[in-house]
Amino acid sequence: MTGLHERHLAVSPDWLALYYRKPLEITHGEGRHVWDADGNRYLDFFGGILTTMTAHALPEVTKAVTEQAGRIIHSSTLYLNRPMVELAERIATLSGIPDARVFFTTSGTEANDTALLLATAYRRSNQILAMRNSYHGRSFSAVSITGNQAWSPTSLSPLQTLYVHGGVRTRGPYAELSDDRFIKACVADLEDLLGHTREAAALIAEPIQGVGGFTAPPDGLYAAFREVLDRHGILWISDEVQTGWGRTGDHFWGWQAHAENGPPDILTFAKGIGNGMSIGGVVARAEVMNCLDANSISTFGGSPVTMAAGLANLSYHLEHDLQGNARRVGGLLIERIRAVGAGCPAVREVRGRGLMIGIELVRPGTDEADPEAAAAVLEAARAGGLLIGKGGGHSTSVLRIAPPLSLTVAEAEEGAAILADALQAAT
Structure with missing residues (x-):
């Protein structure tokens, strides 16, 4: 060694x-x-x-970080922060979510944790639907909705989690079905599950499962799920920590492969937007984002330096297609x-x-x-x-x-x- x-x-x-x-x-x-x-x-x-x-x-990001660090490195969300507002404006527009609000965190784990807080508070339920083989981070709440056993070290949980079929196309009981029949079988499973439970707060899903091995359902699965969720008033959280920012090539967000019924209620992001700087965040329509009835801030989420990096990186990304x-x-x-x-x-x-x-x-x-x-x-x-x-x-x-x-x-x-x-x- x-x-x-x-x-x-x-x-x-x-x-x-x-x-x-x-x-x-x-x-x-x-x-x-x-x-x-x-x-x-x-x-x-x-x-x-x-x-x-x-x-x-990347010179554009390095320059933005250096210049911002030379002005001020930190202030917290208790003060107005121009780079944070500017990046939030751009992400709100890109998200496709109407009347969007953006909250910045320092990681994808924290972003998903915040999304769970919002969903459970909004719906007054601690029941979460998650996908088998999923991964959503390493916090106490995130491991409790992680369907990949190798990354979920405790069965103790603040949430009641129910796991849904569909995240893995080529393994499991529906693997031999055609795409159309696969989607119908997964929807039937979801319908059956909801018939035996209390009203859930949200379904959280990665459009392509990252840690799970880059597995994905057929396009349209989550649109079909959305029809069921909407009937029950259940929110859809799209975990875009790995699929966001155009990585899939076909779409800017992974949810857009399942877009027949519009954007998710909540979108979480992190990873690539900072090009290595610690940025995560949550986008939700105002009604959901504003449902909390207690004070909250972020000490390090939305740091001026990371926001400057995110702005420079996003500009480069879009300008160079x-x-x-x-x-x-x-x-x-x-x-x-x-x-x-x-x-x-x-x-x-x-x-x-x-x-x-x-x-x-x-x-x-x-x-x-x-x-x-x-x-x-x-x-x-x-x-x-x-x-x-x-x-x-x-x-x-x-x-x-x-x-x-x-x-x-x-x-x-x-x-x-x-x-x-x-x-x-x-x-």
């Missing part, structure tokens, strides 16, 4: 996981590349867990990866949208998840100069591919070639 690794183990919780047998210290980055403490250069296909959305060391780039380059990348997977018996499925791609690994000839193979491919990819992530249901057997949205065609081709070598060497 390196000296830094030993020091990490001496002061960190045992459950604070590190990637790789020899953990990596990243010292700096530029564009789509990062360097480690030994001077090795890597093509980054994970972006700090989908957080470095645009590029490492990074959503379109995610669609074009992501389409090429998933084609290349599917071609590789077709020749690899360990690859059960290559799935995804835009620059959000999952490679599910199994023991050849079976449907049994193979987390050991995923760990081996992660190591082999690193040795080849590529950083990727892992995820999946109850075992981390899915390789997660999520590069910065400015990825070039040449870099996509390079990364696909390294992945092909890694899969061949490790499976």
Whole structure:
């Protein structure tokens, strides 16, 4: 072990996981590349867990952070904050939610926690509907609505959570159905569930499950769910922490693949908007956002420095059509990866949208998840100069591919070639 690794183990919780047998210290980055403490250069296909959305060391963001830090770093929400208001205005418009209000937090976990507070207060119910295989953060309330057992360390909960079918298309009791019949079966399951419970506060769902291995239902599932929810007065919370800001290429928000009945009641976001700075937030229509009957503030949510970063990053993103780039380059990348997977018996499925791609690994000839193979491919990819992530249901057997949205065609081709070598060497 390196000296830094030993020091990490001496002061960190045992459950604070590190990637790789020899953990990596990243010292700096530029564009789509990062360097480690030994001077090795890597093509980054994970972006700090989908957080470095645009590029490492993006000059526009670095300049905005530096200039704002030179003026004032912190004030809290007790004072007017121009960068916060300006970013809130832009996000409110982009959200598609009418009469939207925006509250900033420091993470996606905190954003989802706030959404749960709003929904339960508005509906006067502590019952939450969540998707199987879901992940919504690591706070006490967020783990209690997380349907992925590997990321839910306690069964004690302030909420009563009921889990709904539909987040995973190719596994489970409805996997063999056509898309249309799959949606009808999931809606019937939801109807049946609601017939045996008290009135729930909300359904919270990731349009594409992130930690769960980039799984997704057929387009239109949540629109069909929405018809049922609306009849019961139940709110829809779209967790856009990983799917927001155009990463899927086809849409700016993941909910827009299920848009027949309009936007969600509550939308949560984080990750990429800050391009590495700590920004999360909640958007809700005014009636829902204003339902709290007690005071609340945020000490660090909406920090002038993080808001300046978010504004600069969002401007760059829109001006350079990074959503379109995610669609074009992501389409090429998933084609290349599917071609590789077709020749690899360990690859059960290559799935995804835009620059959000999952490679599910199994023991050849079976449907049994193979987390050991995923760990081996992660190591082999690193040795080849590529950083990727892992995820999946109850075992981390899915390789997660999520590069910065400015990825070039040449870099996509390079990364696909390294992945092909890694899969061949490790499976």
